[in-house]
Amino acid sequence: MIVTSTLTKGIFISxxxxxxxxxxxxxxIALSLRKAGLRVAVLKPVTSGAVLIDGRLVSEDAELLRWASGCTAPDRDIAPYLLREPLAPSEAAAREGVVIDLLLVREAFERLSATHDFVIVEGAGGLLVPLAENLLVADLVENLSLPLLIVARPNLGTVNHTLMTCECARSRGIEVLGVVINGQPSQPDLAEEYAARVISEYASVPVLAVLPRCGEVNEKVIVESLAKCIEKQPLALLLPLEVPHEKP
Ligand SMILES: Nc1ncnc2c1ncn2[C@@H]1O[C@H](COP(=O)(O)OP(=O)(O)OP(=O)(O)O)[C@@H](O)[C@H]1O
Ligand SMILES: [Mg+2]
Structure with a gap:
């Protein structure tokens, strides 16, 4: 497939x-890009609800992202902030006496970007989730200057949440690539059937993929299955599925 993607540096997934x-x-997405031969980095800037495994604090999100991307960067770059409490990051951080520093995340991103072809950043919750005093997830997106991909659920209520997210992004000048509806049941109800059309009509951004709800609990199996789906959806046309020039 010949692809001319405008995405060069990375993507922020909220x-x-x-x-x-x-x-x-x-x-x-990381798995698809890795299979296409790209050096993919992943970054989960802030994890709340990190778990202790063998005495080590772990971001389960970052572990799955690391597996899919094959990224070998150190934990301090892939998951710089690990917080125990499953709360809004600002609160989880405050309870541990941690202050989330935008500059530290930015530096992790720069290091990953310098050594990889593409960086995938996963936010925490939605765009207006507080990370620290005067710092929301949306501020991080703006700071990293990455285009935004919005993941939405398929069922009733998703239109409102998705349009609000798009409006929030636009009001801050964040480029919205589009929406991925994730977890579409095999037998959608009426609301689930109409969601993609209504969102693309009212949000004025494309629905780049509708991904099925897999009857699986093993997350690696789900990821492998969804990676195959993505390759057949409009989202694939945006992804840089061609190997770029070598970086030092
Ligand atoms: N398409 C799918 N089919 C089946 N299960 C799914 C699918 N997508 C997500 N899940 C499951 O739903 C749960 C939530 O997914 P996930 O952890 O990716 O959400 P998230 O938005 O990253 O959550 P968080 O805000 O905690 O980071 C997980 O248990 C995941 O395995
Ligand atoms: Mg997550």
Whole structure:
């Protein structure tokens, strides 16, 4: 497939909410790009609800992203902030006496960007989730100057959440690539059937993929299955599925 993608540096994946499938979609994109031969980096700037495994604090999101991308960068770059409490990051950080520093995330991004062809960044929750005093996820997107991909759920209520997310992004001058509806059931109800059309009509951004709800619990299997789906959806046309020139 000959692809002329305008995406050169990376992508920021946010959601209309928490739990909509940002990690799964980000991992599926990472896997597709890796299979195309790109050196893909992943960045989960802030994880709340990090878990202790063998005495080590781990971001489960970052682990899945690392697996899908094959990224070997150090943890401090892939998941710089690991917070225990499953709360809004600003609150989880405050409880641990941590202050989330935009500059530190930016530097991690720069290091990843310098050594990889493409960087996939997964936000926390939605765009207006607070990371620190006077710092929202949307501020991070703006700071990294990455285009935004919005992951949305398929069912009733998603139109409102998706349009609000698009409006928020636009009001800040953030480029919105489009929307991925994730978790479409095999037998959609009426609302699920209409969501993609209504969103593309009212949000004035394309729905770049409608990804199925997989009857699977193993996340790696879900990611592999969704990566194959993505390759057949309009989203693939935006992704840089050609190997760029070598970086030092
Ligand atoms: N298409 C899918 N089919 C089946 N299960 C899915 C699908 N997408 C996501 N899931 C499951 O839904 C749950 C939430 O997905 P995911 O962790 O990707 O959401 P998220 O938006 O990244 O959440 P968070 O805000 O916590 O980062 C996970 O258990 C995941 O395995
Ligand atoms: Mg996630």
């Amino acid at each position: 959601g209309t909410d928490t739990g909509v499938g940002k990690t799964i979609v980000a991992a599926a």
